[in-house]
Amino acid sequence: MPSPSRPAVPAKPRPPKALELATVDEDDLRDEGAYTGLGFYDLDLTGRSAKGAEFDQCRFNRTDLSGSSFVKVSLTDCLVESSNFANLHGDQSSLLRVAVKDSRLTGLQWLDGVLRDVTLRDCRIDLSVFRATKFGAVLFEDCNLAGADFTGADLTGATFARCDLTGAQFSAAIMDGARLTDCALSGIGGVTSFAGATISTGDLIALSHTLAAALNITVSDGRSTDDTPGGRT
CATH class of the missing domain: 2.160.20.80 (E3 ubiquitin-protein ligase SopA)
Structure with missing residues (x-):
């Protein structure tokens, strides 16, 4: 590969x-x-x-x-x-x-816009909205993006490094080519849009639980109920 x-x-x-x-x-x-x-x-x-x-x-x-x-x-x-x-x-x-x-940049709304060759470092961008915006060669580094809304955005050229994306929304976003490294991803929405994205191993573990919930998958530790205290005898 x-x-x-x-x-x-x-x-x-x-x-x-x-x-x-x-x-x-x-x-x-x-x-x-x-x-x-x-x-x-x-x-x-x-x-x-x-x-x-x-x-x-x-x-x-x-x-x-x-x-x-x-x-x-x-x-x-x-x-x-x-x-x-x-x-x-x-x-x-x-x-x-x-x-x-x-x-x-808390609460910033950048709708149907363009970001190209843009670097954002050590910024507070929580509760921001980037709906239908196109990202080309954009780096978010050490940023707070909790609750950000990327619905319908083209994130092909976006990189997120050490960012807090807790509760961020990615529904209908284009993620093929996007990269995420050492980010907080709990509670994100639109996780099925992550097809084609490159994600670090640590991020993938957190993302897997969200993906399982989105697909109604039950995660089990592999033990049967017979092996648990109070199980059948």
Whole structure:
């Protein structure tokens, strides 16, 4: 049997030649906005909305975008660090060559979108929703994804390393090519979608119990009732 191919390594963001600090007065989010080479540092941009905006070679550091709404917004060659994107709603939006680190994305909704060449490390992404989103060369590393919803997502190019996926939903997801290593998988839904995925031995043991429950399989220790205390004599 041939060994599984190595996962695609996400390409790194291409840094800008120069970075100009953004201000709320001049660089607030707006429809069709074009933001290039800007550093969004320590800015409160909560509850904003933007349609068709483009962020190129931007850096977000300690920026609060929680509760904002994106429609057909793209982030390309961007860095996100120690920022708050909790409950941000993204519809038909894309991340291309983006690195996210040590940030809060709890309740993020990224629907019918695209993530390509994206790395997320040490992030809280619990209760997030990625329905019908396509993942190409995406690495989740040391992330909390408890309760995340990947229903109908194409996870062909996704890798999950040391992530908490407790209670995550994978119904109707495409998992052929996805990889999971040292992840918490208890209580996940849609386990039958894992066909074609590569899973570490430790993860497979935990996954087997969930799969058995999904298929209504009774797991026995192999002993008959006659051998148990109180059994027939």
